[in-house]
Amino acid sequence: MIQKNVIIIGGGAAGFFAAINIAEQHPHLKVIILERGKEGLTKVKVSGGGRCNVTHAEFIPQDLILNYPRGEKELLGPFHQFMTGDTITWFEKRGVALKIENDGRMFPVSNSSQTIIDCFLNEARKYNVDVLYNHSVKGISKKNSIFEIETTHGLFSTEKVVIATGSNPKIWNLLEHLGHTISQPVPSLFTFNIEDERIKDIPGVVAKDVEVAVLDTNLWSEGPLLITHWGMSAPSILKLSAFGALELSKRDYKFQIEVNFIKQSFKGCLNTLKVLKQDLAKKAVFKTTQFDLPKRLWHKLVLASCIMEDTRWADINKFQLEQLASQLTQAIFNVNGKSIFKEEFVTAGGVNLREVNFKTFESKRIENLFFAGEVLNIDAVTGGFNFQNAWTGAYIVAQNIIKV
Template identity: 55%
Template sequence: MNSTHFDTIIIGGGAAGFFTAINIKEKNPNLKIAILERGNEVLQKVKISGGGRCNLTNAVAEINEFVKNYPRGKKELRSCFQQFGNKETILWFESKSIALKTEPDGRVFPKSDTSQTIIDYFLTRAKELKINILLKQNVESFTKSSNNNWEIKTRDATFFSEKLVLTTGSNSKIWQILEDIGHQIVKPVPSLFTFNIEDQKLNQLMGISQEVTIRIKGTSLMQQGNILITHWGLSGPAVLKLSAFGAVNLSETDYTFTLMVNWLKDNTYDQVIEKLKVIKQNQAKKNVLKNPQFGFTHRLWEYLIQLAQIPENLNFADTSKLHLQNLAQVLTNTNYSVSGKSTFKDEFVTAGGIDLKEVNFKTMESKLFSNLFFAGEILNIDGITGGFNFQNAWTGAWIVSESIKNG
């Protein structure tokens, strides 16, 4: 059996692991640091992130606004971002000569449009700083040894280190070990998913995007924003956001629930009835089906008219009170039966993880064990799409590096 001693061992060679290691070594080159990674390769999620482009943060300017993008971790991250937030992250990458760009929706990417730029930089820098990257080291246990060092075991080796940083993301084995030694783990459930709806007429509208309000029946969960109709149901920013804020509730329904769509955002039924009466008067001779209102496209309007069971050949003048009531009902509250979820391929994340009450967010150290630190997705923190999940990883990692830099 090999046996090796380090000042700090980081378990997990992902975004948080590399950011921790590089920042510790930059602050204190004398420390002996190792990253233990179970796979053959490191930074696998960075590689596939953001559709291969790595959306590494978001440009939202105010911390109070930035934290609203975290269904879990909002309160804790507010103070963490004061130490190292998105501005510091952008400066950090730019100071490494990695050119960044901000897209109109606020997402920040490397200008190269490839995550490989980030991976190449991390690997080169880790080599320069003499960070030991040990692959195929699937950690099976860690305990405090008699001399108060951490003893970390993989299948074939034992390592010792004074400080231990866990950046293993949503790895259930590590959560189990933490639970066994007394930490509380909030049950992990998926976040950032799309809704499966088996409805042929809806599915035929695939590709249409529309700004709406969506609600989950029987709950207070709601979002306003764009939805995208797909061949399996609904996706788009509003759906992903709702899936994140509803991650726990929706897992309890086994992803079977009723989604209510207001196609006219915050217009009420009564307001729409009044608007339809005016349209009936002003456009009396026009065919209802062929003349989209409220800015709808022809395809979407025709679908909504069919849902309201308004005959094809009817002019506005000939619509009955019941027709207008049906249409107002469809426009403000169409119900869909969601029966399952699908993974959003550009970004997904796990809600749940180490209970935040047990972490000191000034240092990212465990409140139960000294010299045990956490960063990234291992914590019960997750964000919506847009670069917020990586920001959690960079911020936590940077704070860990501040805590450990003096050895």
């Protein structure tokens, strides 16, 4: 049996961040990472299309927590301990400069996730963190004050364990056997599958600022909307998927959404169209795109309003005007299924938050058992927020482990 002071289960972002902070500040502790795969940091590698969306340029804790459908209340205190600015400083001290993009997402200046991976691997070597790959954990038990970790390559013992495995059903099962409650995992970050003539054959079209609501619920969001080969995506849809994860799962991902493409009321839009009918009387409706909409989307909505391509503004009747106003402000789409958002699979679910002390990220049920990252029932919208949760939790775990 191999003995270590601290065993970290999971070689992802949270695992490495916790290990490096522990080993750097307390070099006498023997820290080991057990990673089930042949390599770690796989989620870091694919994040942000291979650029790694490290965090988000939101520097006020009360505003930052609004991006977490699950964990909003619990993360307020932790974000006062370790925040976005602390993340930026941590990486800059290790030679990794970050940049802010227009939408607030932050990436390494290199535009490569390999920069973050190399930083972690170099720091782990520098502080003598042992990283054991292909070590899948099969069992976790505790006798007196000592944890025993059974892996595919033998037994390990330790006084302190950090679980940083992300959304891992096998680890959740082991934690249930230890006495923890697991909130049932469901997908949290996904796109909507929609087959509809109004968005057919126009993939890549972006409506810059829309409002989207799920009918028969209180769920709604706003922001850019991307039309894809399979339906709809981009922040307005992804926010809905995150905040509606549990409700949409109950509906088996079959529901209706209402899209307001121009963020105006039906009545206000109709009044504008009546003015356009006068001002653009001799021009074809199809060819005179309005409301700053993409031309191809305007064409689709015009045709869906029973207006022919050669119909002039002067010739459209009351019914057609109302139909166009409806398509622009309250278009109904049938959603039939979901798709994973790129490679970034996020789930709602994990260790019940009532069973965790968020001053330390230690289990309330099992002394010296700590959690960091998405193994907890915490998840966020897209934009670097899930990583910020990982950095914050892992840092606080490290600070509390080295106190003893």
